[in-house]
Amino acid sequence: METNQIREIIEIFEASGLSHMELEEGNLKIRLEKPATPSMNAPVTQIVHTPMPKEVEKVKTKEKITVNSPLVGTFYRAKSPKDKPYVQVGDVVHVGDVICMVEAMKTMNEIQSDKEGIVKEILVEDGSMVEFDQALIVLGEME
Template identity: 40%
Template sequence: MDIKEIQNLIKFVAKSGASEVKLEMEDIKITIKTGSEKTETTIVQAVPMQGIPQMAAPIAVAPVASEIAVAASSEADDAKYITIKSPIIGTFYRKPSPDKPNFAEVGTEVSVGDTVCVIEAMKLFNEIESEISGKIVKVLVDDSSPVEFDQPLFLVDPS
């Protein structure tokens, strides 16, 4: 069972109105709970297979209370920054080609119109330009990762 199948299962359970679903297969055990406080919680635990080394045991797919508190405090710190968001769906690349340097690093000063990344959509590479001037303080997406429309890519300090 891959991650897409698990995500589809979560969506199906959320739409069905069931409060809890447990699924146990040979190599995987999944519990999905929906409730008033948490919309969905998924815990995936892979059973080690013989002959295949296992890299990580349990994987939690939903935030826990402590992670929510950390996210709330980091959001307060990030409020003074401006976000550069993805204008399209595609694959995010930080450099124009594998042998070239990144367009923008943490600490890089950008001006309006400077290219900060490339997003590939349907075999077309779209240069994403900064709409603000300032210093990049955080890169929010890993190189070669898929991005959604309006997903935050960079945090910029305009001062």
């Protein structure tokens, strides 16, 4: 019996559910044994399924379309407190439309939409601080 054949027999034995095996061929005798209980050194594979809440499953299956802040600053829905907001829930937004202002270092920056859709939700309160890449507005698909 060749060395490669012996290696194959050992691999097959290790992959099997057998705990012990003996093999004789001519004057060669091979005896293989595994511990009856798994040892601390033996790898243990366990698959755990954790059910996800339905809300999380919905978010994963249908990702929200958001317009995010390109900078850190203070969020404003309108140019001034007397002006009407740039967008409101239900408005149609096209790429390039101004949707809000973010003040950073005493500079007012008009934020343009990089996506298009219908405004479903405004996530930030007027006058609130926003972080870089924070979602500002949720858009829905246009019919």
